[in-house]
Each structure stands twice: as structure tokens, then as C-alpha cells.
Amino acid sequence: MDATLLLTTPEQKLFSALPENLREGWTVREESTDAFETDEQLHIRAGMAELHRWPALKPLMEQIVQGKELTADQVKDVPEEALPELLFTIGARGIAMLMVALLSQAKTDEDIQAIAAFGHLRHDILETNASISYA
Amino acid sequence: MTSTAPQENVPPIKSHAELDHYMLEKYGEEKFALIKESVKNQKTAMQNSKLNPEAVRFYTTHLQELDRKGEVHKKWYQKLWGGVKETVKAPFRAVGWAFRKHPILTTLGLTILAIVGGAYMTGNLEALLSRIGVAHLDAASKAAAPGGAIMGGTTNPEFLVPPIDKAPL
Numbered sequence: 001m002d003a004t005l006l007l008t009t010p011e012q013k014l015f016s017a018l019p020e021n022l023r024e025g026w027t028v029r030e031e032s033t034d035a036f037e038t039d040e041q042l043h044i045r046a047g048m049a050e051l052h053r054w055p056a057l058k059p060l061m062e063q064i065v066q067g068k069e070l071t072a073d074q075v076k077d078v079p080e081e082a083l084p085e086l087l088f089t090i091g092a093r094g095i096a097m098l099m100v101a102l103l104s105q106a107k108t109d110e111d112i113q114a115i116a117a118f119g120h121l122r123h124d125i126l127e128t129n130a131s132i133s134y135a
Numbered sequence: 136m137t138s139t140a141p142q143e144n145v146p147p148i149k150s151h152a153e154l155d156h157y158m159l160e161k162y163g164e165e166k167f168a169l170i171k172e173s174v175k176n177q178k179t180a181m182q183n184s185k186l187n188p189e190a191v192r193f194y195t196t197h198l199q200e201l202d203r204k205g206e207v208h209k210k211w212y213q214k215l216w217g218g219v220k221e222t223v224k225a226p227f228r229a230v231g232w233a234f235r236k237h238p239i240l241t242t243l244g245l246t247i248l249a250i251v252g253g254a255y256m257t258g259n260l261e262a263l264l265s266r267i268g269v270a271h272l273d274a275a276s277k278a279a280a281p282g283g284a285i286m287g288g289t290t291n292p293e294f295l296v297p298p299i300d301k302a303p304l
Contacts, residue, residue, distance in 0.1 A: 044200045046252035047147030057245075064245045075241040080231040086248060087230070088207050094247040097264070101243050102233060104269045114233030117226035121211075128206045134174050134195040 005112070006031040006119035008096070014103040015115075022112055031119065035129035037091040049089045054082040087121055092129065095122040145193075154197050162190055170194045239267060 005028045007015055012028055037045070051057055056077040060070060087095060099118045106112055148154050158167045166186070173191045234241040246263055 040196065041200055042251045044148070044197055045204070046248075047145070048149050048200060048204055049248075049252070050149060051248075060241075060245060061249060064242065064249050069242045070238045070245070072235075072238050075235050075238045078231075078234055078241055080227055083227050083230055084208060084211055086244065088204055090244065090247045090251055094244070094251065097247060098240060098244055100269050101240055101264075101267050102237070104267065105237065105239075110229070110232060110236070114229045117229035117233075120226050121230070124210050125203075125207055128203050128210065132199055132202045132206060134199050 003027060003116070004029055004119075005116050006123050007099075007115075011096075011099060011103060014100065018103075018106055018112075022106060022109065026112060026116070031123060031126070033123070033126040033130055035126050036093050036096075037129065042089075042091050042093065045089045045091060049085060051082065051085060051089075053085075054079050057082060088125065092122045092125045095125070148197055148201075151198075151201055154194070154201060158190075158194055162187075166190070174198060243267065 003026050005015065005026050007028055008031050012030070015023065015028060051061075056079060060074060060077060063070065063074075090098075095118050099115055099122070102111060102115050102118070106115065146157070148157060155167075158170065162170065169186055170191050171194070173186065174195055234244065243263055
């Protein structure tokens with residue numbers, strides 16, 4: 001992963017408000033593709049999701065539906081292998097929300113690396129959203 | 136926020152085969168052939184009076200999302216198998232790290248997932264964004280906005296139930 005952050009204009013504002021020591025070494029590039037999903041497309045993706053392949057997610061989702069936050073111990077149960085399925089299902093829109101949340105809480109270099117990672121994965125989804133359209 | 140979710144009770148469709156099966160059952164062979172043709176040549180097919188525009192839209196939207204899923208996964212996994220392992224592993228590793236480090240981020244991610252499936256009310260997302268302190272931010276509202284609202288609803292999508300337990304299409 002290179003040291004490039006792919007951020008939308010509002011996200012760039014959040015990034016530029018971070019302390020300089022966190023920002024240094026990163027190149028910010030504009031995420032200009034705006035092929036974000038509609039509600040209906042996300043709903044269809046939810047129907048396509050095969051999250052039952054990771055049974056550890058089930059009790060976490062049950063807790064979420066009850067409106068309870070997850071604890072540090074519980075989040076260890078989220079398998080990394082489930083991330084591609086999870087991220088595609090919530091789409092570029094869902095990832096954008098995660099990026100905003102992380103940008104607002106970033107305190108370490110690892111946080112910025114994660115924002116960069118989200119940006120790259122979102123870009124792949126946006127590019128694909130734009131390139132496959134039958135409507 | 137109001138939901139723009141389709142109201143029709145459509146079973147979850149996880150593959151091209153399931154989509155074809157659903158369309159065949161619902162519309163029959165002849166109409167489905169016309170609908171499929173419409174993907175190749177949308178304008179003329181949409182003008183075809185034999186076709187139900189809603190059926191064409193249903194098919195193309197589902198097909199589009201199935202193809203997008205295939206393409207994104209291919210993009211991610213091809214990198215993995217193509218010898219540039221780190222390129223693809225690193226983003227997922229960094230994201231996994233962030234989820235473990237910030238339980239609130241995982242809570243948000245899974246809340247969005249639940250909402251996308253219609254299992255959760257949008258009010259809870261707003262409360263969560265507010266709790267994180269980003270509800271007022273332009274970037275957050277822009278992310279929530281594209282379809283009018285991230286899906287709200289009360290139906291349980293049975294996300295985590297293996298397909299074998301579901302009623303056949």
C-alpha cells in the first residue's frame with residue numbers, strides 16, 4: 001500500500017485539521033469518482049451477502065440489533081477474512097461513514113494507515129460501480 | 136429519514152443462478168428471454184410493450200450488483216493471487232487492525248451492515264454517528280445521502296442464516 005490517501009473534499013477538510021505529525025508523509029489525492037450506491041442497490045447487496053460463512057459474526061449482529069455497542073474483547077471475533085464481504089455489502093457509502101468516523105478519532109500513524117486502506121478499498125468499489133451499469 | 140426500500144417481498148438473491156431461477160419462475164421463459172435481451176439493448180427492449188418495465192429494472196439492478204460483487208472480489212483476490220500479495224493484504228490488514236483497535240468503529244460498521252439489510256432503524260445510526268461526534272459533519276451527511284437515506288426498515292434480512300435454511304426460491 002502506498003502513502004496515498006484517497007479522500008473526498010469534505011474528508012480532506014477533516015484530514016487537514018489533524019496534527020501535522022499525523023499528516024506528514026502522506027500524499028492526499030481527490031477521490032472524484034462519485035458512483036455511490038443507492039438505497040436499493042445496498043439492499044440488494046444485503047440479500048447477496050454470505051455472512052453466514054462466519055458464524056462468529058452472528059452474536060455480534062444480534063447485539064448490534066439490540067442497540068448495544070461492542071466491547072474491545074468482542075471485536076476480536078470479527079474475522080479478517082469476512083472483511084471483503086462486509087465492505088462490499090456496506091458499499092462505498094458505508095465505507096465513507098467509517099472513514100469519517102476514523103478521521104474524527106485518528107490519533108496514531110496506524111489510524112492514518114487504516115484511513116488510507118479504507119480509501120483504496122472504497123476506490124475499487126467506486127470504480128466498479130461506475131464501470132458496470134446496465135441502467 | 137424515510138426509507139426508499141422496495142416494498143415487494145423478494146427473497147435474497149445470492150447468485151446469477153438464483154436470479155435466473157427467480158425470474159424464470161416469476162415471468163416464464165419467453166418474457167425472461169426478452170428481459171435478458173433488454174440488458175444488451177436496453178432502449179429498444181424498454182420500448183417493447185410486452186415487457187413490464189418493473190421486471191426489467193428488477194433484473195438489471197440485481198444483475199448489475201451481482202456483477203459488481205464479482206468484479207470487486209476478483210479485483211481484490213486477483214491481486215492476492217497474482218503475486219502482489221501485500222498490495223491487497225495490507226489494506227485488509229490495516230482495516231482489521233482499526234476494527235480491533237476501535238470497537239466503536241466495528242459497532243458502526245456492523246450497524247451500517249444491519250441497516251443495509253433493513254434489520255435496524257436509521258435512528259440508531261444517527262444516534263451512533265452523534266455519539267462518535269460526526270453527525271454534524273458534512274462528510275458524514277454526504278455519505279448518508281446518495282440514495283436519500285441509508286436503508287431503514289423493520290424486516291429481518293436473515294443475513295446470517297445459511298441459504299439451506301431458507302425457503303427455496
